[in-house]
Amino acid sequence: MDSSLTWSVALKTGDKLVLSISDVAFGGEGVGRVEDFVVFVPFVIDGEEVEVEITTVKQRFARAKPLRVLSASPHRVEPVCRHFGACGGCQYQHIAYAQQLAVKHKQVAGLFDRIGGFGGDRVEPVIPCPQPYGYRNRVMIRSQWNKPEQRLNIGFVRWDGRLVEDIDACSIAEPAINEQIRRVRANPPPRGGIKVVLRIPPDGWEVPPDSFFQNNFFQLPKLVETVRQVVREGGSRHLIDLYCGVGVFGIELADAVESFVGVEYDRQAIESARRNARARGCANGEFVAATVQQALPELLKRFSRERTAVVLDPPRKGVCPEVLQWLGRERPAQIIYVSCHPATMARDLNILCRESVFELVRVIPLDMFPQTQHVECVADVRCKAE
Secondary structure (H helix, E strand, O other), rough: OHHHHHHHHHOOOOOEEEOOOOOOOOOOEEEEOOOOOOEEEEEOOOOOOEEEEEEEEEEOOOEEEEEEEEOOOEEEOOOOOOOOOOOOOOOOOOEEEHHHHHHHHHHHHHHHHHOOOHHHEHHHHHHHHOOOOEEEEEEEEEEEEEEOOEEEEEEEEEOOOOEEEEEEOOEEHHHHHHHHHHHHHOOOOOOOOOEEEEOOOOOOOOOOOOOOOOOOOOHHHHHHHHHHHHHHHOOOOEEEEEEEOOOOOHHHHHHHHEEEEEEEEHHHHHHHHHHHHHOOOOOOOEEEOOOOHHHHHHHHHOHHHEEEEEOOOOOOOOHHHHHHHHHHHEEEEEEEEOOOOOHHHHHHHHHHHOOOEEEEEEEEEEEEOOOOOOOOOEEEEEEEOO
8 A cells, every 4th residue: 555545544633743844845835754645834944853733634645733843944043023924925934035045946946857847957046135024015915804802803814724814014015015004904994805905006117006017126127137138148139028017028128129019918007018118218119908829920920030039927827838839830039938936837838848949048036025935937948940
C-alpha cells in the first residue's frame, strides 16, 4: 500500500506532532513530512523544527497550524504587524527580507523546472523592492458580523479563510490607505458581507475605478525598466502590447521603438490609455479596444515579424491556448511575458517553446509584493532562427 495513503488514515484532525520543515512551497506554506506523507504548515521556515496541530487531512497531504517553534531558523525575525499569523494578507513577515528574496527565487526556479521543463539556471536573482513595508496602493477590506462578540469586524480574511480579522491598519499598505481604513472604521458599513476597495490613484496616470494598475508604485519603475531593457536587447522596432490596461508599457517604451499598439478589452481603460498617451505627447502608438483573440491576427500581419516584440501581461489565469497557437504560427521575433503568477507563466511558456520555435532566454523576478507569497516575473522569449 502507498505510504501516503497509510498516513492519511493514521493522521486525524487535532493530532499534535513535531515536524522538521524541509522547504517553503510556492504559496507560502512550509513543507514537513511524516515519513513520505506531506504536511503543509504556514508561518514557518525551512530548517526549523516546529510543533503543529493537524487541521485538515486529505488523501495525499495534510495541513496543520503551528503551535510552537522548537528550533528557530537564523532567518526568523519578529513580524512588524500584530495581526500577522491571523490575517491572511501576508505570509512572510517572520522571514528576514533578504531570505524572502532567496525563498522566492527558489520557488520560481522550481516552478520553471517542474512545470515549464526549463532549467532553473535561467531564473535570475529576485530584484528587491526599495520599500518592503508601506507599499500597497490598493486593498480590499471586508465587513463581517462577529456574532459571539456582537460587533462588526472590518478588515481582511484570515489565513484559514473562515472569518474576517478585525484590523485598524495594514503594515504593507501606504499611509494614505491606512487613513482610508480609519475613515471606513469611523463610518462603518451598515452590515456584514460588504467589500470596500481602497486605492490611491497614481500620479500622472488616469485609471478608471475598476481598471488594473500595479499596486506597488515604488517597484513599478524597476518593472518598466526591466521590460525596456529586454526589448532593447531584442532589437525589435515595433511593439504589440497585449492586455495593456491603461497603456503603461506601450507609453513608457514608446521612445524605444518606432511604433506600438496596445490591446485591451476594457473600453474604459483604452479611453484612459489614449488620454494618458496624449498627456505625454506620445504620438507613435495607438490603442485598440478588443479582445486579444480579436485583434492579434491582424496585428501580427501588419508588422514585420522579424522586427516585432509582443508584450503579454495577462490576468493570473494566463494566456488562452488560441493566442499561444497564433504566436507559434506567426513567430514574432520576441515575446516579453509579464506575470504575477509564475506557475501559469511557466505553463504557458512550456506551450510556446515545446515545438522549438521559441527559446526562453531568461526570467527576471521582481518583488512587487514584499512580505507575501506573490512575485512578479518578466520572461524574455526569442524566436529561433529558421
